[in-house]
Amino acid sequence: MSATPSGVLRTPLCDLLGIEHPVLQAGMGKSKGLVTSPALVAAVSEAGGLGCLGGTGLDPEELRETIRELRRLTSRPFAVDLLLPAKLAAADQSLERLRALLEREYPAHVRFVERLRERYALPKAQLEREYMVSEPLIRQQVAAVLDERVPVFVAGLGDPTEVVPEAHARGMLVVGIAGSVRNAVRQRAAGVDLVIAQGHEAGGHTGAIASLVLVPQVVDALRPLPVVAAGGIADGRGVAAALVLGAVGVWCGTVFLFAEEAWLDDAHRRQLDAAGAEDLVVSRTYTGKTARVYRNEVVAAWAQSGLEPLPMPLQWALMSDFVAAAEAAGREDLATNPAGQVAGTLRGLRPARQIVAGLVDGARQAIGRLGDYTRTEARRGVP
Numbered sequence: 584m585s586a587t588p589s590g591v592l593r594t595p596l597c598d599l600l601g602i603e604h605p606v607l608q609a610g611m612g613k614s615k616g617l618v619t620s621p622a623l624v625a626a627v628s629e630a631g632g633l634g635c636l637g638g639t640g641l642d643p644e645e646l647r648e649t650i651r652e653l654r655r656l657t658s659r660p661f662a663v664d665l666l667l668p669a670k671l672a673a674a675d676q677s678l679e680r681l682r683a684l685l686e687r688e689y690p691a692h693v694r695f696v697e698r699l700r701e702r703y704a705l706p707k708a709q710l711e712r713e714y715m716v717s718e719p720l721i722r723q724q725v726a727a728v729l730d731e732r733v734p735v736f737v738a739g740l741g742d743p744t745e746v747v748p749e750a751h752a753r754g755m756l757v758v759g760i761a762g763s764v765r766n767a768v769r770q771r772a773a774g775v776d777l778v779i780a781q782g783h784e785a786g787g788h789t790g791a792i793a794s795l796v797l798v799p800q801v802v803d804a805l806r807p808l809p810v811v812a813a814g815g816i817a818d819g820r821g822v823a824a825a826l827v828l829g830a831v832g833v834w835c836g837t838v839f840l841f842a843e844e845a846w847l848d849d850a851h852r853r854q855l856d857a858a859g860a861e862d863l864v865v866s867r868t869y870t871g872k873t874a875r876v877y878r879n880e881v882v883a884a885w886a887q888s889g890l891e892p893l894p895m896p897l898q899w900a901l902m903s904d905f906v907a908a909a910e911a912a913g914r915e916d917l918a919t920n921p922a923g924q925v926a927g928t929l930r931g932l933r934p935a936r937q938i939v940a941g942l943v944d945g946a947r948q949a950i951g952r953l954g955d956y957t958r959t960e961a962r963r964g965v966p
């Protein structure tokens with residue numbers, strides 16, 4: 584496979600974002616290490632797509648430093664994604680307060696985690712970072728992205744209403760993500776410049792509607808606002824399908840977990856490399872929100888526990904100390920490993936540049952084949 588696309592695949596998204604190919608690498612944050620390393624983000628942007636830094640696991644100062652590092656690695660546009668809560672003001676709990684609340688109100692949940700720790704003989708450990716749950720921290724992350732005038736801000740999960748005017752005033756574009764038409768319409772009302780319609784197949788937090796059904800619905804509901812398709816897209820056929828459904832581009836996460844530049848723990852790489860599509864299941868085990876993750880023993884134990892998942896950020900706080908203990912003991916296989924169904928079709932590592940080229944060239948070929956079909960039909964006199 585060639586390392587650079589052999590031809591052009593241009594949509595209006597390319598002009599909007601100032602990129603060559605309508606391929607966006609999805610922001611992927613994680614508790615430990617950076618899935619979307621600066622090297623990955625820069626490689627995708629340098630290859631003519633749009634790289635995106637998943638900023639969720641970074642504290643505000645690290646976020647600033649990483650954005651500056653990215654600017655040293657590429658002069659091309661890139662994006663930063665942050666997981667916003669549904670309402671910024673609602674996220675006002677520190678981990679310490681959440682832990683106390685869990686002990687008080689949810690002893691059965693706390694016992695489940697303790698038993699799990701005992702089962703694997705994990706010494707007690709605590710997550711040290713406050714990220715994701717503390718409102719001041721999320722505000723500081725957003726402020727860092729605004730101060731740094733990142734070309735594109737992607738609001739994962741939550742409501743970007745507050746951020747849009749400030750971003751626009753700095754010449755930035757804002758992108759919303761939606762898993763349903765209702766959410767997509769909400770994102771438009773928040774003033775975003777484009778919406779990513781993400782189907783059930785996707786890795787990480789995901790909704791209930793499959794991409795094939797969701798994308799055309801969102802395209803119809805939001806027209807003329809541009810829509811980008813996500814969820815289950817990992818080769819050129821998927822890109823072509825997204826364009827046929829009316830999207831102007833694609834947002835791909837899982838396929839970039841197989842990029843040489845991505846940071847992924849070895850245990851997680853091994854899990855994904857051997858996975859079938861059915862091994863990537865939707866579970867609320869780790870965050871309380873539906874997320875597609877590799878089906879490990881912890882996900883199975885949670886399913887058997889009969890416990891109700893707690894709302895975000897409580898479930899996340901409940902599980903984060905267990906994950907910290909597992910990671911400290913070198914049992915990464917017990918930590919959350921988010922990935923999409925399409926991981927079941929992917930094997931081995933490639934440079935990110937080659938992944939972008941494969942998506943573009945494969946889409947061009949698939950679209951060419953569609954053209955052949957209609958020409959054949961016309962020759963046969965089919966209307």
Ligand SMILES: Cc1cc2nc3c(=O)[nH]c(=O)nc-3n(C[C@H](O)[C@H](O)[C@H](O)COP(=O)(O)O)c2cc1C
Nearest residue numbers: 609611612739785786787814815835836837921923
């Ligand atoms: C490992 C991993 C981490 C993710 N982290 C985030 C995140 O921090 N913020 C976010 O908005 N989406 C996150 N996502 C979702 C992706 O941005 C993207 O929407 C999804 O991967 C697209 O579907 P696909 O995996 O089928 O390509 C994550 C996905 C994965 C696989």
